[in-house]
Amino acid sequence: MIVVGGGFAGSMVAKYIRLSSGGNVAVTLVDPSPSHVSCVLSNLVLNGRMQLSERTIAHSKLGPYGAQNVQGQVTSIDPAARSVTVTLNDSTTTKLTGDRLILAMGIGFGAVPGWDPVKTTTIPHAWIAGQQTAILRDQLRALPAGGIFVMTVPKKPYRCPPGPYERACLVADIMKRKGGGKVVVLDASSGIQAEADTFNRAFTGIYKGIVSNIPNAALVSVDAASRKVNTSLGLSFAGGVVNMLPPHQAPDAVMKSGLVPTGKFWAPVDPLTYESTLFPGVHVIGDTQATEQPKSAHMANSQAKVCADAIVRLWQGFDPLADLDRTANITTNSACYSPITYSEASWLTANFAYGLAKDGKTYQMNPVQVGEAEKWDGENFEDMFTWASNLFTDSFT
Ligand SMILES: Cc1cc2nc3c(=O)[nH]c(=O)nc-3n(C[C@H](O)[C@H](O)[C@H](O)COP(=O)(O)OP(=O)(O)OC[C@H]3O[C@@H](n4cnc5c(N)ncnc54)[C@H](O)[C@@H]3O)c2cc1C
Numbered sequence: 166m167i168v169v170g171g172g173f174a175g176s177m178v179a180k181y182i183r184l185s186s187g188g189n190v191a192v193t194l195v196d197p198s199p200s201h202v203s204c205v206l207s208n209l210v211l212n213g214r215m216q217l218s219e220r221t222i223a224h225s226k227l228g229p230y231g232a233q234n235v236q237g238q239v240t241s242i243d244p245a246a247r248s249v250t251v252t253l254n255d256s257t258t259t260k261l262t263g264d265r266l267i268l269a270m271g272i273g274f275g276a277v278p279g280w281d282p283v284k285t286t287t288i289p290h291a292w293i294a295g296q297q298t299a300i301l302r303d304q305l306r307a308l309p310a311g312g313i314f315v316m317t318v319p320k321k322p323y324r325c326p327p328g329p330y331e332r333a334c335l336v337a338d339i340m341k342r343k344g345g346g347k348v349v350v351l352d353a354s355s356g357i358q359a360e361a362d363t364f365n366r367a368f369t370g371i372y373k374g375i376v377s378n379i380p381n382a383a384l385v386s387v388d389a390a391s392r393k394v395n396t397s398l399g400l401s402f403a404g405g406v407v408n409m410l411p412p413h414q415a416p417d418a419v420m421k422s423g424l425v426p427t428g429k430f431w432a433p434v435d436p437l438t439y440e441s442t443l444f445p446g447v448h449v450i451g452d453t454q455a456t457e458q459p460k461s462a463h464m465a466n467s468q469a470k471v472c473a474d475a476i477v478r479l480w481q482g483f484d485p486l487a488d489l490d491r492t493a494n495i496t497t498n499s500a501c502y503s504p505i506t507y508s509e510a511s512w513l514t515a516n517f518a519y520g521l522a523k524d525g526k527t528y529q530m531n532p533v534q535v536g537e538a539e540k541w542d543g544e545n546f547e548d549m550f551t552w553a554s555n556l557f558t559d560s561f562t
Contacts, residue, residue, distance in 0.1 A: 166263050170268065174469045175269030181470055183230040190477065191233070195251055195261065202294040248261060248263075270416045270419060271324075312346045312405040314347065322460055323412075324461075338372075352382060360511060413452075464497060464498070499517075502552060509543050515534070515536075
């Protein structure tokens, strides 16, 4: 098996295929980096509560399970041949072909006039953690009291539904400590997309006078030199720091592979196996796939287990789609913790089960239980580290 991407979904599927096949299915894991820098809790790097090194975990920790690591960037995907072209870190190129191809490559971004996704140092997104997080952290450190922070929130589906509002809260907290400032949230949607009550209370309560939350303000274009974004409201907003979250979509190589239908942005899959509905033998898990489950690390981990289970059953000669006990019991879950201040957090969970869609004919993952914290507090903040530690240990070690 070839697994592309060693984040939450890719590392987990590699580990579980090795574990549940008794080490008999060979797995090659391709990722350009020797370690994964996690977005989860990365907003705490911005306010200095954590270091980037604390959010970084080496792929070699999966070594004991016997997955082979290849360090390189997949530049193209041939889904019909189940092969990928990889530029290795020594700049040579190789082609890898598997019985099955598992794509777990996270997200890419849509085009924004005036914005160069490769040279994003002036206006960082910091929505793929690593260098981008460090750039935004440093810009925030340099922003003086009274400074203006502008951020854009794309339309759903995007990675981590509460994440942008969580970031707005933490930046407001930073500015409050500096002695004041403004946080302007330009939201492409008509309202807050997750934990609306919590974030509304924070914006109009502890961050009153700092946060301006502006709905229906979709990003139209950007002027990097003057740190200015232009919105669908016809209004432009300039800031000392501009944090632009562009529209999300599957990564470039996936968009160009034929795995995403024209006019769509994510790869459609059967949620019983995460096999592409367009190309047999190719599985897509985590943020890249098109089921309407939240794009979260917890969810990526959950999907990876369903996918690994199906693949090992297929390898053993069973049909996971014909196993009625299995199909009736496919569930996934998601959890996001949101720091609201330097030492307090809220949370959001959602559980999904395989079942009939509203049309009464097709099947999908349906939300069966959704919950959120009644308030943000220090206890949730402490629980957040326990939850994250469990998720990291399960996914990467
Ligand atoms: C600020 C913030 C806070 C968040 N908080 C939470 C939270 O509280 N809870 C939660 O569950 N989720 C949270 N998330 C969301 C979570 O980080 C993502 O949903 C999760 O990382 C998705 O996992 P993935 O495996 O699909 O992608 P990723 O974890 O991004 O992994 C993708 C991997 O693919 C590799 N890759 C990409 N392109 C290529 C290529 N061409 N060739 C080879 N390899 C490639 C990358 O190097 C990377 O290692 C948060 C996100 C952000 C931005």
